[in-house]
Amino acid sequence: MDRRDFLKEAILLVGGAAALTALPGCSWQDAPYSMAADVKKRLERIGEIMIPRTKTFGASDVDAAGFVEKLIANWASKETRGKLLSLIGNPHLVALEKMDDAKATAALSEFDAAAYGKDNKDWKMLKELMMLGYFGSERYQTEIAKFELVPGRYDPCVKLEEEAA
């Protein structure tokens, strides 16, 4: 973590993005966002536990975390970015890195269920972005969803197995 990222995270811990503007002479928030390596690592861990490899590939195989990183940099407002980074720094999520996969899955499952119970919008957003990064990826869309850019026809009633064939 470089000094800038350290400062960013420290600020988020003490008061969120609103505290940033209180820093005189500090202009980093206007520079293009660049995610620190350890933040990216945490995001990757969240992705691979949320959407693991099964009989099919998982989030890490399509770099869904990289997609989320780009959205945090290029789509999210400063406020949203602050919320998402704060969430990624949540101790429960940071702890996933030091657990084995089974424990991490149980822990994230518990976190996810609690987040829905509390209507944690930041978690819902992060989850949606990670899902978009995975399910919306070229590999998923072409290999699993069998997306066709130009279907060329409409069949209003197909048996599922025919469609799969």
Added chain:
Amino acid sequence: MSGDFDAIIVGSGMSGGWVAKELTERGLKVVVLERGRNIDPTTDYRDFDNPWELENGNKIPQEEAERDYAIQSQWGGFNTATKHLWVKDSEHPYTTPKDKPFLWIRGYHVGGRSLMWARQSYRLSDIDFEANKKDGHGVDWPIRYADLAPWYDHVETFAGISGTKEGLPQLPDGQFLKPMGLNCVEQDFANRVAQAFDGRKVIPGRNANLSEVTKIQESLGRGACQFRNYCARGCSFGAYFSSVSATLPAAKQTGLMTLVPNAVVMKVITDPKTGRAAGVQVVDSVTKKPTTYTARMVFLNASAITSAQILLNSANEAAPRGLANSSDQLGRNLMDHLFGISTAAEVSGFEDRTTFGRRPNGLYIPRFRNLDDEGLDFVRGYGYQGSISRKDWERGSNRPGIGGEWKDSLAGPGGWQLGISGFGEMLPYAHNRVTLNPAKKDAWGMPIPHIECEHGENERKMAEKISADAREMCEKLGYKVVHSNAEAAEPGKGIHEMGTVRMGRDPKTSVLNAWNQSHDIPNLFCTDGGAMTSSACQNPSLTYMALSARASAHAVELLQEGKI
């Protein structure tokens, strides 16, 4: 001064394109003035981008949306693939009272909103044309269905509308291409609704997408629909009707059309001796250089709010409250459709069935209320649009779940879900109006519109019934309602602005006559949504097209007879 035209057409969208086609095909030399930029389908249409190729997952950066597209971004079709087709609100301001929001959603470019429309195309019936007279709201339409029927035939045949003949008096049949039909679950829904509810029908939407291609469409280079459902990005096949794919190419083929993009019309100018329209004052949107165009007649097709704005800004000594406004109705009676009253329900069964291709169409439930006196506490009626489709992976995002099993469970299609949304008729109220903001001008020096519009008691009662009827249909059929709301979106969100330059029989209470011709100025016409005397509940574009073609043909006759 740029003259030598038979007609000036202000606006190149849904209605302006038709006027250009009809006038040029009858030998008139026209200039089409479009305030927006030109459209180049090879670069402006993003219909060949794969979903994963769209920047930011097809999401507009939040700060940009808030800064430049505060209104446009409230429309569901606003995304990376379509952003360039919607105006920047920051560059095209208007005002409303604080407690009366109005969403003005639009695009400034050649083709206007005909490029982004939802393509649903329905005829009005005499139930609609007679409604104002019967219940006393607004003024009587100066025409009846029989006046417009041959023109509906004309525009449907050229545009290409898919649909089914249903024999419904409230929704007359037309000249249809083969339908883009219901899927098996929608068909089951249709059968069961017909059984359970007397006089209620579920039919395939009637849409302006080519389910098949006729010679007339082929001659314009249009191709059949490829079932991508990316119409809102522009269609490289020209498979849905727009000015760009159909009417403007037809007008161009005559060699009699001059199309001028970036031409912001400021006002209609009149000959002080005769009081007739002499031309228009224009400012180039890029260079801001002023120009004047002159012609023998002027057609306003700038959309309801802008056409009224131009006429209000054309006030002169003889017409101090706006041109063609002796009735004081110019800018008044602004209507939209009741919109956003939606219902979603889970449908069980049919797990082994799905669909192939992405149909750019849905189901339609034609109006069934107040066709006869039902004793309801509101007048007029509504229809529903929607579909029943299988849920995709996104169903996993709104409920708890993570991990391998969860992931794998999202790989196949989810259950079937119905989503329908009501489109309700809004009454014409004189106090719902467009005026000029006396204190604010746009970047070209034009006073910006001030829009004051709200729903009334009739709309609120209708909204509740729209919601209740939808829930009742679902519940009676055993569907599980998972979403339901009874409050309409802010006016404007239906993107069907109408009524500000209304047609009528009496010059004292209307702006236009039965031929879309100004009562006050015989060589001035308006055939966009402004002309609508009532809103009905059907999507209005097909009616704008028919009115435009009819008025154009009549204007040429008047010109040839030396009457204008």
